[in-house]
Amino acid sequence: MVNIEELKEFGLNITEDMKDGKVVIDIYTTWCGPCRFLSPILEKLKEEGLIKLLKVDLDENRPLGEHFQVTAIPTLLFFHNGKLVDGIIEVQGQPLVRNGMMTGAAGEDILKNILAKI
Secondary structure, eight states, X not given: OOBGGGGGGGTOOOOGGGGSSEEEEEEEOTTOHHHHHHHHHHHHHHHTTXXXXXXXXXXXXXXXXXXXXXXXXXXXXXXXXXXXXXXXXXXXXXXEEETTEXXXXXXXXXXXXXXXXX
């Protein structure tokens, strides 16, 4: 299981407060349309205090993408209390998060549903 502290080796600014609560790492690129759709939703969830958010441009951090075997963007990584979420999270019968990773954009309601299950 991945500990959020390990991501420092990829140059991520992991702060002390990211060891507690829910952290979402948004792996995106500037040219990705679904990434641009997802970004304001994640920012809103952050402003509401539901998550701590860390954004990583895949074009600038290929080693992180390779480590998590990112094959599509956006990809979200979900951490709870410093650990990558384990198992599968389903929303409306669909497995959306597998071992802490979700690929593709989702709306605010779906993301809130995922966060409630973490």
